[in-house]
Amino acid sequence: MTRRTHSHSRPLGQPTRGKTALNRLRQIDVFVALAYAEVLTSGSPLVVDVGYGAQAWTTLEMLERWLPVNPRLRALGLEIDPERVAVAQPYADPPRIDFKLGGFNVIALLGDERARVIRAYNVLRQYDESEVESALTEMAQGLEIGGLLIEGTSTPSGRMVAFDLYRREADGLRHEALVFGTNFRAEIEPTDFQTILPKRLIHHMLDQTLARFFDSWQRSMHIARGNGIRSRRGRWIDAGKRLRDQFGWKIDVRGRLLERGYVVVKESLQTTKGEL
Ligand SMILES: C[S@@+](CC[C@H](N)C(=O)[O-])C[C@H]1O[C@@H](n2cnc3c(N)ncnc32)[C@H](O)[C@@H]1O
Structure with missing residues (x-):
């Protein structure tokens, strides 16, 4: 990304809905x-x-x-x-x-x-x-x-x-x-995350890289269920490791991040123009 300097003192952006919740973040x-x-x-x-x-x-x-x-x-x-x-x-x-x-x-x-x-x-x-x-x-x-x-x-x-x-x-x-x-309070499918993707990705579900990633994650979760892993956390961890080990995605598994509920992808998952 390029650097630009701005001298505006007027706040940049537009007012939007203000909904929030305790502990939301x-x-x-x-x-x-x-x-x-x-x-x-x-x-x-x-x-x-x-x-x-x-x-x-x-x-x-x-x-x-x-x-x-x-x-x-x-x-x-x-x-x-x-x-x-x-x-x-x-x-x-x-x-x-x-x-x-x-x-x-x-x-x-x-x-x-x-x-x-x-x-x-x-x-x-x-x-x-x-x-x-x-x-x-x-x-x-x-x-x-x-x-x-x-x-x-x-x-x-x-x-x-x-x-x-x-x-x-x-x-x-x-x-x-x-x-x-x-937070493991509900049963979730990897594809449930598609509705809350960052704005740069949310309209790109059909792009090759993102579609492949979610396909790998769904399959990893399916395998975890098929292997009879009973807890939500256990299936999440197993699928996260499989994303890396079997499907080759760059997943950060350090510091018990997976155990704490985080799948950390060290890639942007943005399809480059040549891949389309
Ligand atoms: C949906 S609320 C999110 C509140 C909180 N961050 C959360 O996640 O629960 C979005 C808020 O962002 C404010 N907002 C929108 N554009 C902004 C901008 N450019 N700079 C500062 N605030 C902005 C809106 O006024 C609105 O109150």
Whole structure:
């Protein structure tokens, strides 16, 4: 992705539905603490939640879950809807936690500071696919080198989540992983994730790479069931390992991520034009 600099101070983006829920983004918070603790403990102590919604819950919970990893962290919640910024004010306690009017151009609010993590969750799903790349590029401007950008979608309760992880590098943003998460409370099929894919993928289910991936995952799950694995967690782990060992997908199996409910794909699953 290319780098652009913007001097806008007007928040970039558009107001969208503000639905949220307590604990909706728990799986994302836990994943980052488990798999990226070193990101949270080094560099800038600022983490930003873009588009926290009608209530401040997800930003408050994010900080609460990450403070045990790094007690120096500070959180900034941004909303493009001024009423939602007003609703969150009683929970502000700067500099530890603050809520401000802002958009994808996070950098406009940071002064000389840069963020370590920027999360935009259930935000881009309400935009047009053509707006995704510029939104990501804008947000990346607010990150320090080595920082993480998280963009994804969840079910309304947060029982299932799917998100992209990007790393800010000197020359732009690099896609690092596509993560699927479940809390094992319901029986799910891999194809259930197709309705909550990140915006860049959701309209591409028929593209070769994505279709092949889901076919491999469905087959892996089918084999796990056929082998009589009784628990949801056991089938999830078995299918995740099979995705790598039998079907050759780059799955990150370190640190008990699979056991905790995460299938971490170290590929973007985007079909390149030549493959179509
Ligand atoms: C569906 S809510 C998501 C709330 C929360 N992140 C969650 O996952 O539950 C989306 C929120 O993003 C806000 N939003 C949309 N575009 C935005 C932008 N460019 N910058 C900041 N907030 C934005 C909307 O106003 C809305 O409140």
